[in-house]
Amino acid sequence: MAMLKVVEIGDRVLSQAAKKVDEITPRHLKLVEDLIETMYGTPGSVGIAAPQVGVSESLFVLDVSGHKKTNICHGLIVMFNPEVVSASHTEVLREGCMSVPDLTGDVRRASQVVVMGIDISGNEIIIESDAFEARGLLHEIDHLSGKLFIDRIDGPHALFKRKRYL
Ligand SMILES: [Zn+2]
Numbered sequence: 533m534a535m536l537k538v539v540e541i542g543d544r545v546l547s548q549a550a551k552k553v554d555e556i557t558p559r560h561l562k563l564v565e566d567l568i569e570t571m572y573g574t575p576g577s578v579g580i581a582a583p584q585v586g587v588s589e590s591l592f593v594l595d596v597s598g599h600k601k602t603n604i605c606h607g608l609i610v611m612f613n614p615e616v617v618s619a620s621h622t623e624v625l626r627e628g629c630m631s632v633p634d635l636t637g638d639v640r641r642a643s644q645v646v647v648m649g650i651d652i653s654g655n656e657i658i659i660e661s662d663a664f665e666a667r668g669l670l671h672e673i674d675h676l677s678g679k680l681f682i683d684r685i686d687g688p689h690a691l692f693k694r695k696r697y698l
Pocket of ligand 1: 630
């Protein structure tokens with residue numbers, strides 16, 4: 533396993549729609565391992581999508597275990613080709629991203645979601661979640677359509693400076 537270099541805002545890969553994964557290959561399994569290591573190895577990070585390490589393919593990992601705003605928690609989630617089946621009950625909360633290291637923002641998102649995708653074994657999975665995990669799922673799925681949280685804020689007043697993670 534290896535920590536991967538995270539690409540930052542301004543890199544074109546972050547604004548591209550990621551390609552669907554037709555077949556999960558050994559390369560994908562290695563990528564999943566490395567994404568997990570990169571997520572756990574970055575303080576404050578609860579998820580990362582493949583485009584954030586320069587790979588424009590539809591895949592993310594997420595783990596909100598232990599986060600204080602979490603209600604429902606599925607532990608470590610690995611998902612290929614995710615789709616939002618339903619999303620409701622929006623709320624505004626502060627959000628950050630490894631690819632936007634200098635800013636956080638107040639982002640309106642659904643707090644009740646159903647998401648469908650493929651797990652690491654190639655099986656279809658459906659995840660129903662809420663609160664912080666729902667936000668994480670939507671944030672990562674946004675990465676796969678080339679969107680960052682800053683694309684979802686109401687305006688500059690909803691952006692805040694933050695210290696870089698070192
Ligand atoms: Zn992000």
